[in-house]
Amino acid sequence: MSAQIEPFFDPSTHTISYVVYDRPGGHAAIIDPVLDYDAKAGRTGTASAGRIRDFVAAQGLSVDWILETHAHADHLSAAAWLRDTLGGRIAIGAEIPAVQRIFKGIFHLEEGFRVDGSQFDTLLHDDERFMIGTLEARALFVPGHTPADLAYQIGDAVFVGDTLFMPDVGSARCDFPGGDAATLYRSVQRLLSLPDDTRLFMCHDYPPEGRAPRWETTVAEQRAHNIHLRDGIGEGDFVAMREARDATLEMPLLILPAVQVNIRAGRLPPPESNGTSYLKIPLNLL
Template sequence: MTSYPENTPSYPVTMDVKPEVTPFFDPATNTISYVVKDPQSNACAVVDSVMDIDYAAGRITYDHADEIIAFITANDLKLEWIIETHVHADHLSAAPYIQQKLGGKIGIGDKIMIVQDTFGKVFNEGTEFQRDGSQFDALFKDGDSYQIGSIEAFAIYTPGHTPACMTHVYGDAAFVGDTLFMPDGGSARADFPGGDAGTLYDSIQKVLALPDEMRLFMCHDYGPNGRDIEWETTVGDEKAHNIHVGEGKSREEFVQMRTERDATLDMPRLIIPSLQVNMRAGEVPTDKDGRPMLKVPINAL
């Protein structure tokens, strides 16, 4: 029987459902996006898509998203959901572009409103910027379920990296966003506004309480120590080998390690454009004349 930390719902785990997962790696941001297909139908979801940006040139393109669209089209799949595991700070979402081409609903955790309020102030957004999550089609709470064909997917609230992080589970496959990295990569930083190392540890324990055979899919991988890029592991492997939380490391040990490590990290290269776009469900903000435009706040982050 799967056990969970106190005050969490009982999640509807169905390990006998084995979705087909196709990864798409973006080397510019070390992001892995996924197409997740229902094994019983042509229904699918896209998780954590990427929109390409040449930041210095101020140019946006869609090569990565077009690759995903081409795969879905070539395999005659029906896109039902476009999922964001959180508001990413290191890449821009292509969700609205993919939705325009293929349909589907865009979903994120309901704590997006906290992120919108926080960064609405940082970027000095006016009252026209809605901070109620209405840019998205669905806002998930802990334990909420939704359908992808015959799959009953569900969301687990896993904050700590950001206040809006969620892990999405499809049968025997869980998409953890930045809550966990591969075992030799450990965990993501917890020093962004609204992040918290202790909360991240607690969230990781929720993920590690899933069955040991549960497949885990990462949002990022950086090839530690020169190894090839990887994106799939299991709960059992993470519990046994994760360098930050494996082998029963305590909450206190984790918080000390994470806090000290985060103090040495630079801000992500694309944090300024990413936050402005992703808190809008992937839409690029515009100026008063309707032209796509990004802001660069000074000494605000």
């Protein structure tokens, strides 16, 4: 059975979230949902996630999974809110403890913060299979952007997370703690070895001027036209380009709040004695 796919583009963070389902009235997975965040006020909101909730309700879907491709640095995850609202299990790659260890130190998190991935319901390993109703899904380990990235293959569709972008944008950065450009190159080669007509769904789109946002491409299109990773570009050339480019990039606007929330599966830090949750800003560290 072919997967039915509904995208949700968030213009504030350039993120595309997805509902993937087997049939109306059937079973669904939600991929990379966004929790709204007003950086000026330090206030969260659920308008974006509410669009997903409303679609799920309108289609009569039962949510089996809320799938994270990685601990995002550019948006806060709405996974916890959607699980509380719709049910399902929050899943992420089994290497997430490596990311948690790095950022527990960077943010000097509370002693009780565990770095074993237990904040998530399920930790998925490379090539692990699981079901979304009648659809079979497969986890693909694709590190490089972070040490713990997964892509999700569901039928002829692959949700690539932060590995590839649209061909005219290229590839994801690799300069976050634990990232590595050579590792990303090898991960992308794994994706581009899939059949040419495999549909690839992006996690983000940062369109050049004059182009509307897009998020679906194919292996063949990426191999022919990706400005960073098309056929003929070797690992050494890619690594040199990626590292030089990353050295010019600013940190994402939301990296400090986002990572603190996302390594907790979308939960806010525990409230302090006054009942308020706080986020930390490490000075002169990143």
